């Protein structure tokens with residue numbers, strides 16, 4: 205079965221993965237740089253790029269203990285969007301390996317990878333000794349995919365083919381808040397995106413104001429756990445037109461609130477603040493998803509990106525999908541944040557569709573993308 209080597213270095217995570225055409229992850233290696241950037245309160249692009257060049261080759265060496273070079277059919281590499289210095293490390297490495305090994309290299313849009321991330325699945329534990337020649341020895345994990353609101357187990361043979369079109373995809377990460385409608389793999393329409401900051405950025409910002417570690421999303425979720433929300437709220441609902449998102453207003457509201465109160469007040473109200481902030485952000489995302497579903501009825505709704513690791517968002521999606529009787533899919537926790545498995549999967553699917561564009565995969569080649577902008581029906 206065709207196998208792709210995936211390389212992802214668009215931001216601060218160095219990731220290498222091996223995925224087959226069914227979306228089965230054979231190897232998923234990542235080295236994050238959270239501790240390094242934490243002391244600066246956010247990602248420092250120069251440091252991120254330099255560290256990718258330290259971490260990438262050792263991860264590729266690990267992957268090559270799982271399969272040999274001649275078992276790899278194609279290399280998928282994130283070539284957009286992202287920090288240019290970071291992207292270049294992955295891109296040049298992929299091109300060099302492609303030339304040396306005589307393998308095609310496919311440039312993948314990072315967001316396309318996130319859309320496919322719910323369809324990745326993996327064996328429980330892959331050790332360096334387990335090879336592709338004895339895959340039957342390992343039991344498969346359950347992909348988190350619904351059947352009309354109910355969780356179902358999909359057999360390994362079926363995994364990776366459960367994408368149902370038309371579908372709505374919401375991508376919520378540290379860099380993106382994008383809503384797509386897909387009629388098919390090649391017919392992707394951008395319905396809406398953020399007017400300012402992303403959902404992940406807003407969560408990271410509040411954590412920073414509260415002097416909680418980076419990345420902030422999981423910290424906010426931890427603080428919010430078990431908090432009962434009072435009727436009178438610190439933050440009002442986010443109001444935007446159509447299918448556009450906006451998170452800069454709530455960021456500023458949180459900053460003003462924190463600056464205008466004493467440290468004692470803050471200590472007393474920190475958990476409530478986090479819970480309300482998280483609630484408003486999740487409601488905004490779900491409101492737009494619901495509106496998109498009214499305008500573009502679909503068979504399946506998927507959410508990808510780091511913010512879907514959030515329990516409240518996952519639960520809200522499942523509850524909503526159950527009410528609407530629509531199928532949903534979210535990634536397993538290890539494929540929510542940036543990873544190379546989603547890039548390998550997108551790469552191998554393009555490869556199998558015959559989309560090989562060697563010269564077009566440089567990080568500067570941004571003009572042509574995998575999606576078009578959809579004009580909303582009036």
Ligand code: AMP
Nearest residue numbers: 377378404419421510511513514541542
């Ligand atoms: P990505 O850009 O896809 O790697 O996602 C990173 C973003 O996801 C950061 O903004 C994180 O704060 C956010 N994130 C990660 N885990 C959670 C969580 N449990 N709840 C909310 N946001 C999260």
Ligand code: MG
Nearest residue numbers: 377378541542
């Ligand atoms: Mg991402």
